[in-house]
Amino acid sequence: NAGVTQTPKFQVLKTGQSMTLQCAQDMNHNSMYWYRQDPGMGLRLIYYSASEGTTDKGEVPNGYNVSRLNKREFSLRLESAAPSQTSVYFCASRARQGTRMVHQPQHFGDGTRLSIL
Amino acid sequence: EDKVVQSPLSLVVHEGDTVTLNCSYEVTNFRSLLWYKQEKKAPTFLFMLTSSGIEKKSGRLSSILDKKELFSILNITATQTGDSAVYLCAVDQYGGSQGNLIFGKGTKLSVKP
Numbered sequence: 001n002a003g004v005t006q007t008p009k010f011q012v013l014k015t016g017q018s019m020t021l022q023c024a025q026d027m028n029h030n031s032m033y034w035y036r037q038d039p040g041m042g043l044r045l046i047y048y049s050a051s052e053g054t055t056d057k058g059e060v061p062n063g064y065n066v067s068r069l070n071k072r073e074f075s076l077r078l079e080s081a082a083p084s085q086t087s088v089y090f091c092a093s094r095a096r097q098g099t100r101m102v103h104q105p106q107h108f109g110d111g112t113r114l115s116i117l
Numbered sequence: 118e119d120k121v122v123q124s125p126l127s128l129v130v131h132e133g134d135t136v137t138l139n140c141s142y143e144v145t146n147f148r149s150l151l152w153y154k155q156e157k158k159a160p161t162f163l164f165m166l167t168s169s170g171i172e173k174k175s176g177r178l179s180s181i182l183d184k185k186e187l188f189s190i191l192n193i194t195a196t197q198t199g200d201s202a203v204y205l206c207a208v209d210q211y212g213g214s215q216g217n218l219i220f221g222k223g224t225k226l227s228v229k230p
Contacts (some may be wrong), residue, residue, distance in 0.1 A: 004159075033217060042222040043160075043205070058217065090159070105151055105165055106218060110158040 004108035006091050011083045013116045021076040021112050023091030030096035031065050032074035033058075033106065034066060036087040043090065043112045049074050051096070088113050119144045123206050123221035128195035131229050134196050138224045141188040146206055150189050151218065153205040161203055163191070196228045 004025045013019055025032065034046040045058030049068040063085060065077045074093075078085055092106040119176035126141045142150065149167045164173045166182035166189060173180050174218075182189045193200055201220050207218035 040222060043207075043218075043220040045217050048217055105153075105162040107162070108159040109154075 004091055004093055004107055004109035007106070008023050008112060009089075009110065010113045011115070013114070014117060015082060017081050019078050019081060019114075021089055021091075021114075022073070023075065023089075023109060024073045025093040025107070026072065027093060027095070027107065028071070028105075029093035030071070031094045032068065033092040034064075034074070034076045035090045035092065036085075037062065037090060037111075038087050046076065046089075074078075075091050086114060086116045099103075119208075121208050121219050121221040123204075123208055123224050125224060126222065127225040127227070129227045129229065130196055131172055132197055134228075135192065135194045136196060136226065138191040138193075138204050138206075138226070139188065140190070140221055142206075142208050142218060142219075143187065144208045144210055146211040147184070148209040149209045149210045151209065152191050153207065154187075154196050155203045155205055155223070156201075163185070163204075193226075196226075198228050198230055199229045201226060 007022045030051045033048045034042040036046055037043050044060050045061055046064050047066040048057055049055045052068055052071045055066050055068055067075045089112045091109045094106045095104050121142045130136055149165050151165050152163040156164055163178045169182055169184040177194045180191045203223040205223045206221040209218055
């Protein structure tokens with residue numbers, strides 16, 4: 001069981017370049033999330049998707065866009081990368097029944113380590 | 118503003134020691150509190166706590182929640198070097214960002230042989 005799969009694992013970009021981080025889950029979860037993790041800052045929510053076809057901003061959305069391509073896949077795009085976006089990015093998913101969250105934890109991918117020069 | 122505070126931020130112990138990690142929270146519409154362990158990669162789920170006073174156990178790890186005083190502790194007995202990790206505490210809210218978790222900054226535990 002793969003769970004949550006993120007690609008790539010590592011990436012180095014130059015300032016101004018664009019890039020899409022990919023995330024896929026095989027647990028049939030409705031809700032998916034993108035976080036960034038920086039030293040001393042914990043995990044902060046960038047965007048989330050409660051269900052296929054919907055996306056919403058989290059705590060730190062500026063400089064990012066997302067696409068919920070289908071139930072399995074949720075991508076994060078940096079249109080014009082900036083050094084402040086150097087971070088480790090985690091995708092997560094969670095089960096949901098209708099409009100109610102199921103009492104189960106979020107499951108995380110292994111992360112993408114992104115450096116922007 | 119909703120917040121989750123973990124203490125200490127880092128801790129160094131020797132194998133065989135017992136450690137207690139703390140997590141306090143101020144969150145509206147509390148639903149549950151979760152503990153995760155993060156080594157090199159993905160945070161992995163340890164416990165979910167929803168009710169006060171009921172201890173959850175898994176091997177040498179245990180956790181309990183106090184909803185009156187708004188905190189939780191994670192205990193690890195007879196620590197091993199494999200317990201070295203960052204331990205994350207997170208709170209789930211009713212009506213939050215559709216199931217988003219509010220995370221603390223983590224406690225970095227280092228267990229020396």
